[in-house]
Amino acid sequence: MRNWTHFAIFGLAALSCLSPAEDRVELDREVGRAERGGVSFEVLDGLATVRSLSDAALVLWGSAPGFELRVTSAEARDYELEVQNCLPDAELRPLAGRVEVTALGPSETPTRQRWQLRLPAGEARVGLAAPDAADRAPFRFALLSDVQEAIVDVADVFDKINEQPELRFLLGAGDLTQRGTREQLERFQSELLRLKVPYFTTLGNHELGTNPDLFHEYFGRGSFHFRFHDVAFTLLDDASASLDPTAYDWLDGWLADAAGDVHVVAMHIPPIDPIGVRNGSWASRNEAAKLLARLAQGRVDLTLYGHVHSYYSFDNAGIPAFISGGGGAIPERFDRIGRHFMLFTASPIDGITSQRVIKVD
Amino acid sequence: MRSRFLLGFALLLNSRLTRAEPESSPGPDSKSRALPVAAALLPGAIAHGAGHLALGETATAKNLLLMESLGLGLFLSGGATIVLTGASRYLVAPAATVTMAGFGLFSTSYLADIYGTLSRDGGAALSRYRAPARWETELGYRRVQDPEFAYRDFLVQRVSRQIGAFRLTPSGWFSFRGDTARYRLETQYRLAGDVTSPRPRDASFVDLTLGFVHQRHRPEHFSKSSAELSVDARYDLGRLGPTLRGAFVELGAGYALGRIDYDLRGLTVPHDLEHLLLGRIGFGVILRGQSAPGSEALVYYDHRHDDYAAGLKLTGIGSGVVGHFGSSLRWFFSESIGVAVDAQVGSAYLGGASLLFRSQARAGSGR
Numbered sequence: 001m002r003n004w005t006h007f008a009i010f011g012l013a014a015l016s017c018l019s020p021a022e023d024r025v026e027l028d029r030e031v032g033r034a035e036r037g038g039v040s041f042e043v044l045d046g047l048a049t050v051r052s053l054s055d056a057a058l059v060l061w062g063s064a065p066g067f068e069l070r071v072t073s074a075e076a077r078d079y080e081l082e083v084q085n086c087l088p089d090a091e092l093r094p095l096a097g098r099v100e101v102t103a104l105g106p107s108e109t110p111t112r113q114r115w116q117l118r119l120p121a122g123e124a125r126v127g128l129a130a131p132d133a134a135d136r137a138p139f140r141f142a143l144l145s146d147v148q149e150a151i152v153d154v155a156d157v158f159d160k161i162n163e164q165p166e167l168r169f170l171l172g173a174g175d176l177t178q179r180g181t182r183e184q185l186e187r188f189q190s191e192l193l194r195l196k197v198p199y200f201t202t203l204g205n206h207e208l209g210t211n212p213d214l215f216h217e218y219f220g221r222g223s224f225h226f227r228f229h230d231v232a233f234t235l236l237d238d239a240s241a242s243l244d245p246t247a248y249d250w251l252d253g254w255l256a257d258a259a260g261d262v263h264v265v266a267m268h269i270p271p272i273d274p275i276g277v278r279n280g281s282w283a284s285r286n287e288a289a290k291l292l293a294r295l296a297q298g299r300v301d302l303t304l305y306g307h308v309h310s311y312y313s314f315d316n317a318g319i320p321a322f323i324s325g326g327g328g329a330i331p332e333r334f335d336r337i338g339r340h341f342m343l344f345t346a347s348p349i350d351g352i353t354s355q356r357v358i359k360v361d
Numbered sequence: 362m363r364s365r366f367l368l369g370f371a372l373l374l375n376s377r378l379t380r381a382e383p384e385s386s387p388g389p390d391s392k393s394r395a396l397p398v399a400a401a402l403l404p405g406a407i408a409h410g411a412g413h414l415a416l417g418e419t420a421t422a423k424n425l426l427l428m429e430s431l432g433l434g435l436f437l438s439g440g441a442t443i444v445l446t447g448a449s450r451y452l453v454a455p456a457a458t459v460t461m462a463g464f465g466l467f468s469t470s471y472l473a474d475i476y477g478t479l480s481r482d483g484g485a486a487l488s489r490y491r492a493p494a495r496w497e498t499e500l501g502y503r504r505v506q507d508p509e510f511a512y513r514d515f516l517v518q519r520v521s522r523q524i525g526a527f528r529l530t531p532s533g534w535f536s537f538r539g540d541t542a543r544y545r546l547e548t549q550y551r552l553a554g555d556v557t558s559p560r561p562r563d564a565s566f567v568d569l570t571l572g573f574v575h576q577r578h579r580p581e582h583f584s585k586s587s588a589e590l591s592v593d594a595r596y597d598l599g600r601l602g603p604t605l606r607g608a609f610v611e612l613g614a615g616y617a618l619g620r621i622d623y624d625l626r627g628l629t630v631p632h633d634l635e636h637l638l639l640g641r642i643g644f645g646v647i648l649r650g651q652s653a654p655g656s657e658a659l660v661y662y663d664h665r666h667d668d669y670a671a672g673l674k675l676t677g678i679g680s681g682v683v684g685h686f687g688s689s690l691r692w693f694f695s696e697s698i699g700v701a702v703d704a705q706v707g708s709a710y711l712g713g714a715s716l717l718f719r720s721q722a723r724a725g726s727g728r
Binding site: 017018019020179205206208209212239240241242243245248269272275276277278279280281282283284285286287289290292293294296297299308309310315316317318329330331332333334335 | 444445446447448449450451452453454457506507508509510576578581582583585616619621623625628630631633635636637638666667669671672673674675676677678679680681682707708709710
């Protein structure tokens with residue numbers, strides 16, 4: 001009997017992992033860094049990932065409306081910089097060092113732009129931002145999650161999103177793909193060429209299906225924080241139905257950074273599923289309450305989730321919350337929702353002033 | 362639910378057939394066990410009961426195969442309902458319950474086949490059945506390894522009082538650091554099963570459980586209170602065949618409604634409600650040998666997500682949905698004194714041991 005008990009204990013221990021997101025946190029730390037031929041690049045706060053780097057060209061995928069790029073070169077040289085997934089009106093400006101920036105003309109794809117950089121020897125910094133990035137005027141953003149196997153029809157959704165006037169960017173709460181394979185991530189990025197606004201997204205549990213590392217290669221960090229029009233946005237990687245302890249440390253810093261400001265927090269899995277018997281929520285209900293207490297203490301204004309393929313409006317810890325998983329993955333039946341996305345108006349002064357569900361079909 | 366009744370009916374029919382067999386038939390103990398054990402492990406992983414077939418226990422083998430088939434059917438039908446309806450809010454609770462029951466029958470029929478081919482003294486288990494003690498107390502230690510919480514060491518206390526068909530069990534887990542505690546008050550009513558004879562002949566029972574839980578997490582600024590109602594059953598596998606005497610299956614299902622209160626200085630935060638589907642599957646054996654009656658070992662799956670072990674965190678797609686797994690051992694050295702050892706794997710690793718003290722098994726009224 002003793003052998004049986006040992007077998008059972010070891011078998012159970014092999015089933016689980018207490019920190020499944022630990023490796024992804026380490027990947028988060030490395031996003032936006034690259035070095036080649038005596039030139040090193042670093043995107044501050046990892047707000048863009050390096051898609052390719054050669055001796056003469058750097059291609060970045062943006063995770064935020066704006067970011068800073070620090071370049072250190074042993075000698076003066078020219079580099080072509082392409083930023084994919086950026087705001088159509090984004091501008092690149094020198095911030096430090098004697099770097100020269102020349103725009104290389106309009107791109108056929110509104111969310112891709114190119115510049116020629118003349119780098120000095122030593123360190124230089126450039127910044128990407130929309131001309132109105134620091135304005136305090138209201139602006140509109142959308143939320144789309146859970147496309148998964150419906151990638152074949154996602155063009156319908158993107159066309160509907162393109163119809164929305166004055167939309168600045170689209171937020172994603174994960175599950176872009178069915179299994180997170182390289183082919184599926186490539187396909188998603190190629191479909192995004194249709195979209196007139198950038199898509200800033202975290203990952204969902206379906207991105208962990210094959211190789212959890214690939215998402216970072218294509219889309220950058222899973223947990224990150226940015227500001228637009230003085231509204232703070234935090235996206236969290238809870239694809240393993242939990243937050244890694246390091247991500248809590250980052251969150252504390254981001255909550256402090258946004259203290260007193262309008263703050264939107266998005267992640268894939270809702271900590272508490274309004275239909276609790278479904279368990280479309282975190283693995284530990286206690287950890288869910290821990291996170292919500294922290295968000296309430298940080299006076300977060302809005303929480304956005306995906307994962308459940310429907311639409312729910314509710315409050316958690318007194319914070320307005322929306323689940324919007326309408327990207328097309330197997331829908332929740334009998335809910336009369338179907339494919340949809342959400343549209344929000346945010347103001348740094350008045351908060352979230354409107355939210356609307358836009359049905360696609 | 363209808364399927365579960367059908368399953369119960371089918372197993373009952375089979376159990377009666379099995380019990381009608383002459384008990385004087387040659388016991389399996391006289392046969393070589395190597396082939397049946399190997400058959401139970403390997404082909405038995407696909408066709409549960411293969412070990413008993415090799416043992417010559419055809420009726421038991423059929424029962425186990427039936428149990429596996431029903432389990433697989435329930436598991437697939439429940440799982441398909443969840444997937445195809447996108448986990449519809451209207452269907453997910455019954456579908457998940459059916460899925461869990463199916464998993465329980467499927468997995469325990471495999472374990473039962475292995476047990477039956479290994480066990481040589483199943484008949485001895487009959488003398489080890491014991492009615493619930495009138496009083497039982499537990500005092501122990503648990504270690505919880507959870508990267509999300511600072512607590513680690515717990516004092517565990519429990520008192521259980523059996524009065525007729527009722528059992529009242531208050532219990533508490535107290536962190537050494539004082540940062541968290543979990544209190545539980547459980548009342549159970551035995552709907553079916555023997556609580557009157559000191560030496561019951563069958564381990565089966567059906568209990569109705571009403572529970573109340575309160576837990577506080579001071580450093581994380583929240584506390585939770587919940588009420589739950591569940592039906593918890595144990596089925597003596599000896600009903601399926603003589604080789605399975607001393608083994609049992611546990612199945613439980615229920616619902617809990619909880620309230621989360623936030624305690625944030627300077628802020629008034631509305632409470633949240635949480636709903637929980639409860640489910641429990643277990644496979645256990647009555648211990649013989651040196652142990653006193655009432656000793657048993659159990660491996661189980663618990664669908665709870667609100668306790669210290671909570672749900673499994675996995676590296677792939679399925680993280681969050683599944684509850685935790687565990688194993689427990691109750692070993693009594695004498696009629697009064699024993700130990701309990703417990704290990705669980707979920708969002709946290711949990712393990713520890715307790716001292717158990719119990720009074721005589723109740724006889725008659727229990728007064």
